[in-house]
Amino acid sequence: MEGEPVNVNEFQELAKQALPKMYYDFYNGGAEDQYTLKENVEAFHRITLRPRVLVDVSRIDLSTTVLGYRVSAPIMIAPTARHKLAHSEGEVATARAAASCNTIMVLSFMSTCTVEEVASSCNAIRFFQLYVYKRRDVSAQLIQRAERNGYKGIVLTVDAPRLGRREADIRNKMIAPQLKNFEGLISAEVDNDKGSKIEAFVKGTFDASLCWRDLGWLRSITKLPILIKGVLTREDAIKAVEVGVDGIIVSNHGARQLDYTPATISVLEEVVHAVVGKIPVLFDGGVRRGTDVFKALALGAQAVLVGRPVVYGLAAKGEYGVKRVIEMLKDELELTMALSGCPSVKDITRSHIRTERDRL
Ligand code: FNR
Helix, strand or coil: CCCCCCCCCHHHHHHHHHCCHHHHHHHHCCCCCCHHHHHHHHHHHCCEECCCCCCCCCCCECCEEECCEEECCCEEECCCCCHHHCCCCHHHHHHHHHHHCCCEEEECCCCCCCHHHHHHHCCCEEEEEECCECCHHHHHHHHHHHHHCCCCCEEEECCCCCCCCCHHHHHHCCECCCCHHHCCCCCHHHHCCCCCEHHHHHHHHECCCCCCCHHHHHHHHCCCCEEEEEECCHHHHHHHHHHCCCEEEECCHHHCCCCCCCCHHHHHHHHHHHHCCCCCEEEECCCCCHHHHHHHHHCCCCEEEECHHHHHHHHHHHHHHHHHHHHHHHHHHHHHHHHHCCCEHHHCCHHHEECHHHHC
């Protein structure tokens, strides 16, 4: 590819050139046959737009509110692991880009910069993503550190009691470098992680017994809003509302966990209907264009999160690359809104798109 990328997809090629194969495969890969990986992107292609004309679109306002926080656009940074594999500045660079774009970054539990390093690097609005560790006291300490350092929400990822089977990582014998948030929390299992495979790490450390009633425990140890990430069905959406979480993220973990789950965009509406407006629904999986953001909003998402494109931007051009990825998606969303007759985010409605189901 020559010159500057003109869309988010072009960062992928740059990242491929910049990264050792093992790391590129780690970021890029999905589970098993990677059916869901392909579908997450392709299902967007099967949704078309229903623009309205002769609306005053001389001013377009992309800004919106997520859990009470004003952001410049409904586009957030998803939690993704190990940014130092992509760039030496790691999650600090990503957070600075989030701050300059005035959006929210969700810091991964598996980050390679500490919660403190990221917090002191900039004033980005930050949420902290949590996996519950077998030793609950370690999880509790991490949450306290996040609270002390001004993180505004806890994102509990619920689709990874075990690690999905990512065959590229198995083939490459992908190793899990030291995860910085655990330093000082002394844990034999985590220290032993040096050089071991990620799957063994997850099996040894994550609490696979975690279930709905444990949300009460989590609620009792933090005052921060709790979102659960990884809901794909109306049944679980209803339970999430019942146990009193503050938000849902419709996600299949970027197709890295259970293969043959549907594309997230094709289950978003089911979840939105199930929660009947009681809590906000966010969305991730396969967002590569401003039109994708528009489609997710039309189906009822309050905002979207972006995973791989951010990591590819980071690998290709550091903080600047992440900033460009978010800006490109914002610019495309702005144009889509103008050409669809939607001057503001709240003007985007279900009637602005047509899904496959609508055509039946
Ligand atoms: C992830 N994801 C993820 N999710 C999470 O809750 N904690 C984590 O540590 C990670 N790590 C991670 C690493 C990499 C390399 C990827 C690609 C993804 C999932 C992530 O938050 C999000 O759900 C997906 O990335 C969204 O899909 P797209 O945007 O990558 O298509």
